[in-house]
Amino acid sequence: xxxxxxxxxxxxxxxxxxxxxxxxxxxxxxxxxxxxxxxxxxxxxxxxxxxxxxxxxxxxxxxxxxxxxxxxxxxxxxxxxxxxxxxxxxxxxxxxxxxxxxxxxxxxxxxxxxxxxxxxxxxxxxxxxxxxxxxxxxxxxxxxxxxxxxxxxxxxxxxxxxxxxxxxxxxxxxxxxxxxxxxxxxxxxxxxxxxxxxxxxxxxxxxxxxxxxxxxxxxxxxxxxxxxxxxxxxxxxxxxxxxxxxxxxxxxxxxxxxxxxxxxxxxxxxxxxxxxxxxxxxxxxxxxxxxxxxxxxxxxxxxxxxxxxxxxxxxxxx
Amino acid sequence: xxxxxxxxxxxxxxxxxxxxxxxxxxxxxxxxxxxxxxxxxxxxxxxxxxxxxxxxxxxxxxxxxxxxxxxxxxxxxxxxxxxxxxxxxxxxxxxxxxxxxxxxxxxxxxxxxxxxxxxxxxxxxxxxxxxxxxxxxxxxxxxxxxxxxxxxxxxxxxxxxxxxxxxxxxxxxxxxxxxxxxxxxxxxxxxxxxxxxxxxxxxxxxxxxxxxxxxxxxxxxxxxxxxxxxxxxxxxxxxxxxxxxxxxxxxxxxxxxxxxxxxxxxxxxxxxxxxxxxxxxxxxxxxxxxxxxxxxxxxxxxxxxxxxxxxxxxxxxxxxxxxxxxxxxxxxxxxxxxxxxxxxxxxxxxxxxxxxxxxxxxxxxxxxxxxxxxxxxxxxxxxxxxxxxxxxxxxxxxxxxxxxxxxxxxxxxxxxxxxxxxxxxxxxxxxxxxxxxxxxxxxxxxx
Numbered sequence: 214x215x216x217x218x219x220x221x222x223x224x225x226x227x228x229x230x231x232x233x234x235x236x237x238x239x240x241x242x243x244x245x246x247x248x249x250x251x252x253x254x255x256x257x258x259x260x261x262x263x264x265x266x267x268x269x270x271x272x273x274x275x276x277x278x279x280x281x282x283x284x285x286x287x288x289x290x291x292x293x294x295x296x297x298x299x300x301x302x303x304x305x306x307x308x309x310x311x312x313x314x315x316x317x318x319x320x321x322x323x324x325x326x327x328x329x330x331x332x333x334x335x336x337x338x339x340x341x342x343x344x345x346x347x348x349x350x351x352x353x354x355x356x357x358x359x360x361x362x363x364x365x366x367x368x369x370x371x372x373x374x375x376x377x378x379x380x381x382x383x384x385x386x387x388x389x390x391x392x393x394x395x396x397x398x399x400x401x402x403x404x405x406x407x408x409x410x411x412x413x414x415x416x417x418x419x420x421x422x423x424x425x426x427x428x429x430x431x432x433x434x435x436x437x438x439x440x441x442x443x444x445x446x447x448x449x450x451x452x453x454x455x456x457x458x459x460x461x462x463x464x465x466x467x468x469x470x471x472x473x474x475x476x477x478x479x480x481x482x483x484x485x486x487x488x489x490x491x492x493x494x495x496x497x498x499x500x501x502x503x504x505x506x507x508x509x510x511x512x513x514x515x516x517x518x519x520x521x522x523x524x525x526x527x528x529x530x531x
Numbered sequence: 532x533x534x535x536x537x538x539x540x541x542x543x544x545x546x547x548x549x550x551x552x553x554x555x556x557x558x559x560x561x562x563x564x565x566x567x568x569x570x571x572x573x574x575x576x577x578x579x580x581x582x583x584x585x586x587x588x589x590x591x592x593x594x595x596x597x598x599x600x601x602x603x604x605x606x607x608x609x610x611x612x613x614x615x616x617x618x619x620x621x622x623x624x625x626x627x628x629x630x631x632x633x634x635x636x637x638x639x640x641x642x643x644x645x646x647x648x649x650x651x652x653x654x655x656x657x658x659x660x661x662x663x664x665x666x667x668x669x670x671x672x673x674x675x676x677x678x679x680x681x682x683x684x685x686x687x688x689x690x691x692x693x694x695x696x697x698x699x700x701x702x703x704x705x706x707x708x709x710x711x712x713x714x715x716x717x718x719x720x721x722x723x724x725x726x727x728x729x730x731x732x733x734x735x736x737x738x739x740x741x742x743x744x745x746x747x748x749x750x751x752x753x754x755x756x757x758x759x760x761x762x763x764x765x766x767x768x769x770x771x772x773x774x775x776x777x778x779x780x781x782x783x784x785x786x787x788x789x790x791x792x793x794x795x796x797x798x799x800x801x802x803x804x805x806x807x808x809x810x811x812x813x814x815x816x817x818x819x820x821x822x823x824x825x826x827x828x829x830x831x832x833x834x835x836x837x838x839x840x841x842x843x844x845x846x847x848x849x850x851x852x853x854x855x856x857x858x859x860x861x862x863x864x865x866x867x868x869x870x871x872x873x874x875x876x877x878x879x880x881x882x883x884x885x886x887x888x889x890x891x892x893x894x895x896x897x898x899x900x901x902x903x904x905x906x907x908x909x910x911x912x913x914x915x916x917x918x919x920x921x922x923x924x925x926x927x928x929x930x931x932x933x934x935x936x937x938x939x940x941x942x943x944x945x946x947x948x949x950x951x952x953x954x955x956x957x958x959x960x961x962x963x964x965x966x967x968x969x970x971x972x973x974x975x976x977x978x
Contacts, residue, residue: 215743215789218782255774277964317965348961377904377940398902399875430833431652432882433875435840438815439615446613468964469882471652471832479828486807486829490837493811497774517808520770527775529742529765 215528218256222449226250226262227418227456229392231308232341233368241367242339245307247422247501248458252449254499255521264518265496267511268343268460268504269306271296273330274315279467281484282506293330294337301338304508305515309334309342316347316356324355331363343370343394343502346382353381361385370394370422376407383416394460396424399436401443401455408454418457422502427463430491431471434463438498445499461500463491467507485509493517534584536564542584544575591785592793595735595760597624597661597820598689599711604660606762606819607795610785612778615845621795622842623818624660625810625834626691627825628801630667631677638664638680641825646686650835657835662686663715663822664703666694675702682706691715691822697724708732713820715739715797716764722749726756735760737797737820741768743779743789750791762797762820770808773798774816781817795819806830814838850900851877855924859890866891866974867926868936868959868966869917871898871906880963887967889974892929896920903940912941914951921952934977936969 228248233239250262272278275290282290289296300306311334313327334342342364347356357371358381372394374382379395386393395411397403404423411421425440441459448456466472466487475483488510492503496518505511540560551572553559562568563584570576570584594608604624611617627645629638642662649656662681666674674694681690690712694700700714709732716739717725729736736758738749746763753761763780767773777796783789798818800809806823807830813821814837826834851872858881868884870876872895884891896916898906906912917935921927935954937945939961949956957977960969 215747215779215783215792218779253778255771256778317960317962375904377908398873398905403905428875428879431836431840432878434837435614435843435845436875438841439613439845442613443615465879465882465964468886470885471836473882473886475828482827482829483832486833489807490811490830490833493808494815494837494841497812497815513807517770517805520803520805520808521774521812523769523771525767525769525772525775527772527779528744529740529772529776 217527220252220449222252222451224251224449224451224453224456226445226448226458227453229419229422229458230368231266231370231392233366237368239367240335240339241341243341244368245341250445250499254445254497256527262501264522265500265514266307266502267492267514268308268310268502269300269304269508269511270310270312270504270506271300271334272312272314274318277314277317279484279506281467281472281480285481285508294333297334297337300508301340304511306340306511308502309338309340310345310504311342312345313347313356313360314345316349316352321347321349321352324352324359327356328359328363331360335364335367341370342367343372345372350378353378354384357381357385358388361389361391364391365389368392372396373424374407374411376403376410379407379411380414383411383414386420387415392420392422394422394424396426399426399428399433399440401425401440401447404440404444405447405452405454408457412454418453421457422460423455423457424460424462427461427491427495429463429465429469430487430494432465432469434491434494437461438494441495441498441500458501459499460502460504461492461495462504463488463495464504466491481507481509485513489513496521534564536561539563539584542576542580543573546575548575550574589793591787592781592795593759593761594621595762595795595819597711597713597735599709600687602661602686602688603711604689609781609817612781612785614841618844618846619842621819622838623814624689624820625838626661626663626689626820626822627659628663628665628693628822629677629681630665631670631674632667633677635680638677639684642681642684642686642688644825645688646684648831650832652836652839655839657839659831659835661689661691663691663693666692666696666699666703669696669699671696671699671702674699675706678703679706689713691820693822695721697721697728700725700728704728704732704734708734711735713737713762713797717749717753719745719749722752723756726753726758729758729760730756735762737762737764739764739766741766743776743792747789747791750794761794763792763794764797764799770803770805770812773809773812777817798822807834810834811837815841850874851895853895853897853920853924855926855929856881856893856895857890858884858893859888861890861892861929863929863931865889865930866936866970867894867930867934868892869894869896869920870938871896871901871903871912873898873900873902876902876963880966883963883966887970889967889970891970892926894920894924894926894935903938907941907943912944914944914947917944917948918951921954936974
């Protein structure tokens, strides 16, 4: 008899809760508990972790957004509440990821608007929410404080903490009990360092989702793929500083040459497939939140994840 | 357990006859211990020694050659579960399938496409690997005719012949028997006849069984029939079954805990109704021959790119060589943008610069592959490096202005760079996606 593999691993990927239902002190209609894996992704017989979640990305300033998405979604991109509602009800995302890219404008000061935007999104959809805040040390503190406050009780996932700038975001996560995304540049050791830094200022492991940075397919994706595998492997071997769920956020996918310069007739197909192949491979490497920007990618990923999570006996005995 | 060279040597004839191609039995033993040669090359070994050595000295996954000539490819001989442990060597063949129920024109068109289509990226031609012909008609003559149609295109592509019927395969092999086609598939019911065909034409053979015990049994039977070049079709019933079974096969093979599992994996991606997911998973999870229906442009490029990415050597540092790179056709007054030689930074920035349609120079400085953020923090990116790089790559001769755009994350260095170089520094955005707007707005505003 061919036996199942005994890797002898002792580690478990820690759990992180996303969103809070009424019973949990929030207003979301669903909350997710990710993590919990005890083996390689999709091969554990006990199916200790759920299928990866699919996050649909929206933004509050579509001027910077991919023209491919703007064409597909049409006027919706100018109506954040409507866009988010459609992502929930029609595109059927698991999560909304809001990019506050209005803060990327030079000399941005309208902090009050940030809180309103977050409230708009929270009331447009009752899915759990990921928020990408500012990228400018001068306003980080105000922006994250405002996001944290507006989403109090909702167990948001706030992004993105990096080794050089994590204090503002951590402060907001601590003050309002949210989780955060910890991004390191494609390196398992730097990912570990950052989670230690976060631990030192009081962030718990169950508040961290690791973003090893995802290069676009064809533009360094292989490094991200291996970084994800190494993080998962280290976690299973017992490194608790890396035993957190992974988020895959290939933000440049729709801007790379193969997609940008594709013949208009096939551009949408190219965009969706580029996101899809990236998402499947990242999930196989261990990512548990897959971010996409094209609505059509969502259904394809969901169908594939269902088949990847189907219960099977690895040796083929039935 | 792997044997040591001296243990192997004890089992060899010690004649130093050189017939294996090695000067002495000891050097042959050392190669065997490293999995670098084949025990069958020694003509004087008795069967018992052969069976002991065969199991422990051959590569953990057998190397199998599919097809002949320029488009032939080799699969197997991979040694790790994770690409970061070493590298994945033999990338999977992606094979387009036709059916003998299709018209001659359709079959010829797919064949020509696989023959001619290529897609060049990062200096490498990416192509599909071969053509599979399936005997859906169930009629031997129709199958043979379809195979003849493929061969008439003079494509010299590695063929895969898909039929349960040895009679149909035999008829098809009349047309392509000398091209080492891969035969699919031997099962518990037909393996004897399949082995006979495989031996006669020297073809590699796929074993199909949905249980690993069944596969192990068939491996024993087929090797006993004298067929060594085998692949497995683990007939997965869903994507989870593929990941699990393929991983299990790979792990048992490389640890030699079930040596009979030491053969490459064959995957039919189109069975599932989720061909793209199956293809992507086949590429990352150890499939060696993947059969799909012909792909539309999106999946075609995405799958070839994923295969190229995953089979890149991960030990290669993530670095570009430092220097002055041109985007478009820059002139004397074009912008100069400095950044680090982390290849992801380079490719990302280059992509956005091309999209901006502003011709410019990229000055890539040597931060040993560190990203901007890390290089600034580590002090690797500093004013001396920028000054020396400007001089070394003759940037001052290429442009008449003295304005240098630096990454947003390098802004703490702007004053020191100005002092060290005499160039005026413009701090660019932190996010490469915003470089287009920056060039169109800020660059034009400069004094």
